[in-house]
Amino acid sequence: MSATAEPRRASKPKPKTSVYISVDVEADGPIPGPYSMLSFGAAVAGRQDGDGFTPVADPARDTFYRELRPIADAYVPEARAVSGLDRARLGREGAEPGVAMGEFTAWVRGVARAHGAQPVMCGYPAAYDWMFLYWYLIRFTGDSPFGHSGCLDMKTLYATKAGVPLRSVSKRSMPAALLPGRRHTHHALDDAVEQAELFANLMRWGAVESG
Template sequence: MAKLPELYLAVDVEADGPIPGPYSMISLGIAVVGRPDLTFYTELRPISDDFVPAALAVSGLDRDRLLREAPPAAEAMAAAASWINGLRRIGRPVFLAGPAVFDGMFVHWYFQRFLGKSPFSNSGAGIDLRSYWMGMTGCEWVSSRKSIIKQQLKLNDLPHTHHAGEDASELAQVFEAVLDSRRRQE
């Protein structure tokens, strides 16, 4: 039996503060690189009364509506894990974010806290777009921002909206272009 290919899952979160626990992940988007038909999006009910108004404002989500209508974190994360695990029939899911530190911190913490395990492994390890770009191009950190990567790859028509689903799709398209660029250099 042939080994299944890696599936890079571009992940984006919106949160109402800088760290999970005291603050909440309020939306989660996932898009499979190279497969625009494979996406996942959910909003989440806040888990804490604390929030940073400026952080909440970035997403444009209404906290009161989320408290009334969004699924509880355990339900949202179970749906995300089920969707990710369902992809295992076609490939091996690999976490991808930009930056992986922020998005990965929330996603890993939420999976561990509400499900007891992460579909991305116990370590929560994954690919960081900026680090990958630095390794591929030899640039410095300051030149590895996603906006610069998009500019260098002529992806100027990809907006960054601060909607987790849309931004996950944006990241998937950026990483697909990065991989294509790497292949052309080989």
């Protein structure tokens, strides 16, 4: 190379594409194992590549829902009451967790193939739902289609974009334009679809605001 020649610059690696899947869990206690996940729903929210985020046309179109047989006798009445699900009925009619989690894994991987992307679970807030979902996946299938960290929290996303403390975030604190038009019913599939809409609104919200 001559003294005047410019060194060749390494090209930046192309960003990996993500497909975001909104998940909502209804459980009968604070942690998995001693308590049970009673139902969960999932809805595809959108796809993000190096050019930006593209929401799906209708988050209710590509979804997954299962009600599960409880895995433990213990439950917290107040937690079970949120969903209104009948534990006795689920004991008779609920899906076996291993079967349901296997079907969910196949569905997630099908979504990922269809979008040519790596799947990411998103939730509002994600910590509780991810804890149950990941524990059930590992306990009953030995694997997770999201890996061990493919999770995005919508409350953190809003706090970062708005420049506000995380503990101050609630849906009531968000601008009305960000809120989904669907009701929050505490039915896992309804709420997964509602939160997919919220996630798409947050991802497309470009301005950093402070209230």
